[in-house]
Structure formats: structure tokens, C-alpha cells
Amino acid sequence: MPLQEHNYWLTTADFPTTEFSSLPAHVDVAVIGAGFTGLSAARTLAQHGAKVAVLESETIGWGASSRNGGMVLTGLKLGVNELISLYGRERTQHMYAVSIASIDSVEQIIREENIDCDFARCGHLEVACKQKHFDDYARQADVIAREFNHKLRVVLRNELNAEIGSNIYYGGMVDEVSAGLNPARYVAGLGRAAMKAGAEVFEHTRVENLQRESSQGESGWKVTTSRGTLWAREVFVGTSGYTGAATPALQKKLIPIGSFIITTEVLPEALARELSPRNRMIYDSKNYLYYYRLTPDRRMLFGGRAAFFPETDQTVRRSAEILGRGMIDVYPQLRDVKVEYVWGGTLDFAFDIMPHAGQLDGMYYAVGYAGHGVAMATYQGQKMAELIAGDKPENPFVGIPFPGAPLGLYNGKPWFLPFAGMWYKFLDWVG
Secondary structure: OOOEEOOHHHHHOOOOOOOOOOOOOEEEEEEEOOOHHHHHHHHHHHHOOOOEEEEOOOOOOOOHHHHOOOEEOOOOOOOHHHHHHHHHHHHHHHHHHHHHHHHHHHHHHHHHHOOOOOOEOOOEEEEOOOHHHHHHHHHHHHHHHHHHOOOOEEEEHHHHHHOOOOOOOOEEEEEOOOEEOOHHHHHHHHHHHHHHHOOEEEOOOOEEEEEEOOEOOEOOEEEEEOOEEEEEEEEEEOOHHHOOOOOHHHHOOEEEEEEEEEEEOOOOHHHHHHHOOOOOEEEEOOOOOEEEEEOOOOOEEEEEOOOOOOOOHHHHHHHHHHHHHHHHHHOHHHOOOOEEEEEEEEEEEEOOOOOEEEEEOOEEEEEOOOOOHHHHHHHHHHHHHHHHOOOOOOOOOEOOOOOOOHHHOOOOOOOOHHHHHHHHHHHHHHO
């Protein structure tokens, strides 16, 4: 099979069909974005009895929700000591607890809604690209055990072959709680679940403008879309790396960064077992990191920030070459194996590399997952829906400072990404 510029996951999933009906005149909540965040929120809101319209410019799961590696990971992008220095011990403990609870929430939805998406608690393995990265693992594991009562296992270099069929790393760290799934099947199932709960999903409906407008004496929003207008009492934004000009205040706080993936042909069983004996979700310790795993049908899926710009035909093609070389560096055994699929997607990074949720200009939002979105987006959608519905859920990511660009030098178009890419490569070289 020749290389296809196509998302492998999409060949495995059936998406629900949405009725091409006209928009309702009034809803309780307009949810922008039909990915993990928006669909999770829509399901919870509808279960609370709200009339919900999900407005999606493309189709269900079209963005990062179907384009990721399907890794459902504990922890956050920033290290625990850095988190404690920024937010204090108590809030950091709550944040870490949420990162674990968010995986439980994914598992619970999958069970309740009977979503067939190959969910498995296979654990994740972080591998050290340098000795000093490995030396830091023991310190991290101590802090996480002491502060968060969560156990990680440090794997010495001479024991690593029980975890990975590569000899280029200096050791590893395993968290057994993390999971893997098929993200396209999961988001398709989440779409069905939201619709079953009573939410209406409108695909190919791009939100173009939002403005405050009262209706029958009640404060709310006039939502102008490519398919007409509707009025909503509340608006919830879950657009992540695809946040656009309709929500400019949010767009200015998020950096869209491309992440790219290649997937091989189906591997012989013995080779697959050699590459990943325990079927872990694996990622390395670099800033410019690689992440990889076996798919449920035994392909090697290998991803990374091969090009920092969001996906285009050119960045996807270039990334296929870069990732192909990277995969063979990690696994020389794959030198003669065919790569069958390549695709790209766009992550959203806040300037502080943290998830954020709350209200901005009167709109509710949850964004900023920085590559940890499968679990955190599901969880934040749920918790923000509970907040909108009048509950008082505890959510440590609401109310933390949400910085914009230094000196206001950013309008949502990431002109600085090539410089950021060079900077991270430099840090990996010296760090």
C-alpha cells in the first residue's frame, strides 16, 4: 500500500450522521466545536435538561480529537516542582488529582455509553534521551509519591528492554494508570452519546460572530453562523487549536502548533512484541519530542512536532520524511517496513503551557491541553457543563492566571513559531 496523506484512525471509525435541519431560534447553550471538549459538555448539559446546539465548522471530531495518538495520559505538561512553585502545594495536588480523575471520567463515559474504542489501561512509558533527564526521573517519582500519593516506577537502562525494543535511551519511567484508545471511535461515540442525551449537532456550521443581545428581557448571545443565526442564553467555546476570529480574545491567548503522525503497515506479531513488549503509550523527554505506540491492529504509530506550523500538504509531506528518519533512529528494526499513512493536526498551547477553563468576555471556555487533551478535554467539558448548569464543581484550572503574549505582540497568527522551533531544538541540544 503506498503512503497516503490520510488519517489512519478515520479508516477504522463510523461517525454518526447529523440531520441537516435548520438551526433552532433559541437554545440554552450554544457549544462551539464538536470535539472531545464540546461533545462532552453537550452530553452533560443535555443530561441536565438544557437545550443544546453544538456548532461545528467541519464535522464531528474533525480537529485534534480524531488526529491525535490516542494516548490518555496522567500528569500535566509542566513538571511537578514547577507547578508547586507557580500554584502552591494544595492547588497543584488538586491539579494532579484531576489529571488522574480525568482518565476515570473517560473510562466511565466509555462504559456508560458502550463506546467500542479499544480503551485499555496499558500505562505510559517516558524514556530519557540524556542521562541528566533520567537522573531527574527519580526526583520526580519521589515528589509525586510524596505530594500526590501516586506511584511511578523508574526503569534503569539495563532493565529497559522489558519495556521497549530500542537501546538508544538512558532509562525510563512508567505510570500504570495511563491508557490508550482509538480517538476517532471515541469521539464518534461521544457524538452519538451527546445526541442520545438530546443535544443537537450542526456540522458545517461555522460561527462567524458573537454579540451580546437580549431576548424577551433575558440577557444572552446572538450567534451568527454560516447557516443563519440563533440566540443562546450561554456560549461555551471548546475549539482548542482551531480557535478562530469569532472569539478573538481567546484566539490571542492560544498558540496553534502542528503535530504530525506516521503509521506503518501491520507488523508481524513477534516484531510488534519486540518493539513494545507491554504495549505502552511511549514518549521521550525532549522538548521537540517523539511519541509512539502500537495501534490495536499492530501498526507502529509514530508522531511528533516535526514541523511547528499547523498542518498543510507541505508540512505533512515534510513531516513524513522527518518522522520516518526519527522512527528508524528509535527502531532500526523498522528500516524496511512500509509507512502507509501520514497526517497532521493542530494542538493548542497557552503561553504558560497549562489547561485553562472559566469565563472570558462573558463566554465559557475550556482550552489549552498542550497534547494532553484526550482525558483533560473530556473532563473539562463535563465540569464546565456542570458549572453552566448551576452546579459548583471543583475545578483547579478555573481562575488561574491566563496570560497572553508578552507585550501584546500576538494577534492569533503565530509568526514566531519557526523561532520557537529553533529555540526548542537548541534547548534539546544543550539540555
